[in-house]
Every structure is written in structure tokens, then in C-alpha cells.
Amino acid sequence: MTTTSQLPILLSGSGKLGHADADDQRPHRDHPTMARDFVANVQRTHWHDGALWFVRNKRDAQASSIPEWEYLREQASAIKQEAIAKLADFLEQFEANATRLGAVVHWAADAEQHNEIVHEILRQRGIGKLVKSKSMLTEECHLNGYLERRGIEVVDTDLGERIVQLRQETPSHIVLPAIHLKKEEVGETFHTHLGTDAGASDPQYLTEAARGHLRGKFLAGEAGLTGVNFAIAQTGGIVVCTNEGNADLGAVLPPVHIASMGLEKIIPRLEDLAVFTRLLARSATGQPITTYTSHFHGPRDAASELHIVIVDNGRSTIRESDTFRAALGCIRCGACMNTCPVFRRSGGHSYGATVPGPIGSVLNPASDDARHKSLPYACSLCGSCTDVCPVKIPLHHQLLAWRKEFGKRGLLSVGKTLPMRAASFVFRHPALYRLGGRLARIAMRTLPRVFFVNRLNTWSRDRELPTAPADSFSQWYAKNRGPK
Amino acid sequence: MVAIANSRQAILDRLKSIPIEQPPAPVVDPQRLVRYDDPLAKFTEVLSFVGGQVHVVERPQQVSEILGQFPAFRDAQQVASSAPEILTGNIDLNKVADPHLLAYLDWAIIPGRFAVAENGAIWVRPTGPIERAMLFLTQHLVIVVPKTELIEHMHEAYRRLGQDGVGTSGPEFGIFISGPSKTADIEQSLVIGAHGCRTLQVFLIDDSSGPAVATDGGDGLAGTTPDRPVAGDSAGRI
8 A cells, every 4th residue: 555645845935836746646635534544453553553652652761861851852942943043044154164074065945956956966977876864855855756767776775764665655654664564564575575585574584684685785876865863054064863874884885975954954053962962862762862873074085975955845934934933943753753642543644744743744734735734633732742842842732823824724624614603603602502502412312323423423433422411511510519 | 957056045045034033042051961970880771771782891902802702703704993902803994995895894893982871872983984884884893992981971972072173174974873783663673783783892991090980070061152141040151
């Protein structure tokens, strides 16, 4: 099963609304529809829920091991706010320093330009084999398809990403790309593509097979592409965090290293990394730090090249909104996904976007409100995402703000607006409210069940209505608590 | 490509057209950071937790003695060392012209600059591209660090990197390594040995009578950027 995953280009400076590439033009479906298949398998839903809750618990253990955890979150938030406010200055400073160190800095207004820039670098050097480490930005830009159509072999080397690439799927989670898959499914995929034993599903065995397979790809790679976790304005360096070591193998063997970064990856100072390296892995996977935290300052030698592609793709638009600006501080740890009761039970693919979960539900509507308008409703407003966010993005407040915004923009369906208007009218007329309550209590007692529990009432799909009480609350209060 | 040529200016212009007032983030207050009674115990605990092994030795010669107890080391065909005073390998790194030639490297040994107690990370700064490639291509990695170079947390780590002038003098590569390479991408099952090293041995060499922990010494984290206030300090300066 393949799911569309697309972060369309935002309304960029040119005012053009376009898609990065032609490979994702399937009609878009809303979150409940996309989640339907996933939730139909109750056992699997519980398994997925449990797998992510396990990660959330590991995160809690790590967070509580640092007494100054909350202080670090405040610091991280303040640093990101500073960086976003003075973004142009820091980007220029970063560019000047990176250039001084011998890197080549490119600027892309949107996904299409990003892909063009990367392709041009490869084409000019006659490069036909690219090894990639995990970069959600290149997923957002649909780089793989773009390059493959132009005859370039693209190999994702993060194990999870390689699995979904072989299956022609997209990552369902930004940190755990294959979290939606069972080991048996991975085993089948590897049996087909890597020739592992039929029926084998031991993670150790499968990982070993992938290691051997990808070693070959690393050694044959002609250019390596990595993402960027942090770009330091003060020094012009970039920092990449991985556990597998794939980003480093990709950057250390071929003569060309391309690093793609969203412009919000900028941090002002080297010392700011102390705060972020303490928060990132603890929040993401419950590790004290990633196995490898690599600091690249310039290309590795005179015979090598480092290209850094800075991508806007709508990020500057989000910066302009007082309500949603803080979301640009996201360091892509995925903690909001692991804790989200909706994400855990509906799976990442149900969001129909490269970045799913709470943060995705905030970011995606900024790029295409009509397309992603169901996402802020994939949320119970429980606020857990806000509580775990290492940079203190007020996620659930922003999700609520989107709903209000959709109302203003006239994007809500009649199914939502009409009942709301009716409710508003009833609440403004107490007599009508009391009458309605009485009629409803009588109706619930006397009418047949099918009147309430039917296909039209989606609320009752997995729920039973409670028994109607004899009295309204006002009546009950007057009897039990009111003046005697 | 004309559009791309204009993108830099267009992006910067757009960002500058919306000025946002925001004070600089306060400098981290060292008083609010965790301290460990026994940094060595913490380092050992954390590095073991992430799959590495810690050995505290008094003499450099003990390194090869301890490694000799591992069958994988005894059977190694290719060993490279950039710490020849501690262990000599059988590959002369100076003669390796292309990193691809290290594809079949079994063991590598490299000095680390300092070790961080809070997360078991060691700062390693390879001297060139071959040494750098060795770190990731080798099947088993050994890092040796003077026991005196054990610090508490990442704030202290980056203070030292700032002092070392990281990024100011010219191109360079440096890395924090915490444990062997790993993945949990298949059903959250932890597998050690993803793409990089399968095992990590860390030797803390205690061959001096100096202090066991390199402390902050009071000159601390604050003051590195004097234009920023310190959190909770109403005077805004230290």
C-alpha cells in the first residue's frame, strides 16, 4: 500500500502555487479517510500505539535524568526565537563563514529550485550515483523522483528510509521512518530486494544484510547528500546527528558532499549546540545523545567539495505570522508524534504529508490550507505535544488557532458550520436550550436505538450513547444543592 | 537558472521586510547545570548504556593487553592506528591515498580530546580525510582519552571547542562519538552495528597525578558572549 505524501510548495514569493514534482498528483484525502485502513486493524493499531509509547517512555526517563531539563527547554526556545527574529542576518553570517571555509552556498526559494540545484551539481560533474542520509527536506522536495527521472541512482542509506524506499513508500515518521512496518514485512521486502532468506524476520539478521548491501552502495557512491540538524552562523559549520553513521560514510568517501537545509536550521552560536545536543536525542529516541554528532566546517580537503543548499520553500511565510512563527523553531525530534494519541493510533501516513503529527498539522496548512485542513482536527487538544516539545512550541494552541483561521477563511464544511451555528443560536436562547434538553432526554428514552446509532452519526461508530438522565443538570442542582 | 540566481536576494529581502524585535537568548547560567559527584562513574554508566565499553588503565601498554583478550582483535587482518605510541597497526595511514582503500579495515584506534560524563560522548578530531574515513569504515573502534580529560556536560564541551577555535582557523571536521553505531529501525529492536563500528572500546588512561576531572575553573560558560544577558541576572551581565 502506497500512500501519497506531499508537502506542496508554499505560496512562495512569486505567488505561484505549485508542486515540486509531477509524481504526486493523486487526489488528496482527509485525515479520517486516510486513517481508515490503519484503524480497521485493531491489533495493529494497538501495536503501533505501544511501539511509540515505548519511545515516549524512554524520552521521559532521559528528560527526568537532567535536573535542569525545563531550563534547557526555555533556553532552546529563546535561542530559536532569537534565530528566527534575526534570520536574515544569521543566514548572511553563516554564508560568509561557510564560504570562508571553502563551502559553496546555494539558495533555493522552493522545492523545485532545490532539486534543480542538486541535479545541476551532479550533472556538471557527471555523477550518476548518489548516496543519501536521512533528510526530511529532500522528502518534502521529492528529490529522489526528480533525480531518478533524470537517470541518477539515488540510494537512501538510513535503514528505515532504505526499507520504505525499497517498498516504494514514504517515511511514516520523521525519526522512525519504518515504524509502521512489522519485521515480517521488512523481511519480505529484503527477501525480494536483497535476497535474504524467505521468512526471515530477525532484526539483527535483517540489519546485517542491509549493512552489507549498503556498504557496497557507500563504496560506489559518487556523491553524498545529507540533511543538516544545525547550521552555526558564528562559524559557518553544519552539524549532522545520526545513530547509524550513514551520514558520515556518505560524506567521507565520495569527493562531493551536498548538505540540504531548511533556512530555519540556523543557530546563532557554537555554544548554543550545548543546549540542542542535550535536548535532541533525549527528546527523539530517549538516548543521551546520538551516536554520531558530526561537525563539518568546510570540505574535507582541497580535492573535495561541500555544497550547502539553503531552502525556503514557504518557511519565510510561516515566519511572518505571529501565531505560527514559533513552529519554525522545530528541531524535528518527533517527540510530539510519539506522545500524540491520534498519531499513535492513526499512523503517520494518515496525515498525507512529509511531516506528520502535531508539528506537521501546524506546518502543512501554512503551505496549502485547503489541502491540509483536516489536520488540525486530528487532535484532541490534550496538549501533550506542547508539554514534550524541547523548544516549547505551543503546538496545541496553534492547532486550535488553525481551526479558527479556517473558519475565517471559509474553509469549513457545512457539516461543521451548520451545527455550530445552530448550537450558537440555542446557547443564546436559554428557553430553547431547556426545551431542547427535555426533548432530547425523552427522545433518547423512547426512540429506537437505530435512530441514534446509524451510519449518519459518525460519533456513534465505535461508541454507545449514555443512558439519558431523568433530569437536566439545573433540575438536579435545584433538588440537591439549591436553597431548601 | 535565472530564477535561482535571484533567490538569495529574494529570500533575504523577504526576511528583512518583516523585522521582529527579539532580545538575544540569555547566556546559560552555569549554576543551574547538573554536577556529578563522580563523573567517571557517570561516564562509565552512560557509555555502557549506549553499548560501549570503558576501560580505565594506568599504563598505555595495558591497551593492547586488554584488546588482546578480544578474539575479534586477535583475528584482525587490518588494524590502523593514529595513536602509535599506544598501539601500532599494520596499515600505514600515511600511505593510504584514497579512503576507499580502508573498506576492509577491522580495527582502528584514535585519540579522543575529551570525554563527556553526561552522555558518554568523546570529542574526536581526526587530522585528515583518511583518519576521518577510518572512524566510520572500521568494524571495531578504539578511542583513547587521558583520564584527566573528563568533563561533566555539553556546555563545558562547547566552551572547550570555542577555546580551541573550532571553525575559526580553517576547514576541519570534529565529532562526538557515543557508543557503537546502532539502529532500531526494525520494530524498535535495538541492533548494534548499523553502518559504522560494531563495537566501541574507550580507554581512559590515568598516567598522571593530576586532578581526575577537568573542572570549569570558575572562568566558566558565561562571559563568552558579553553582549548577552545571563538568565535570571537582572544586571544582565556577569
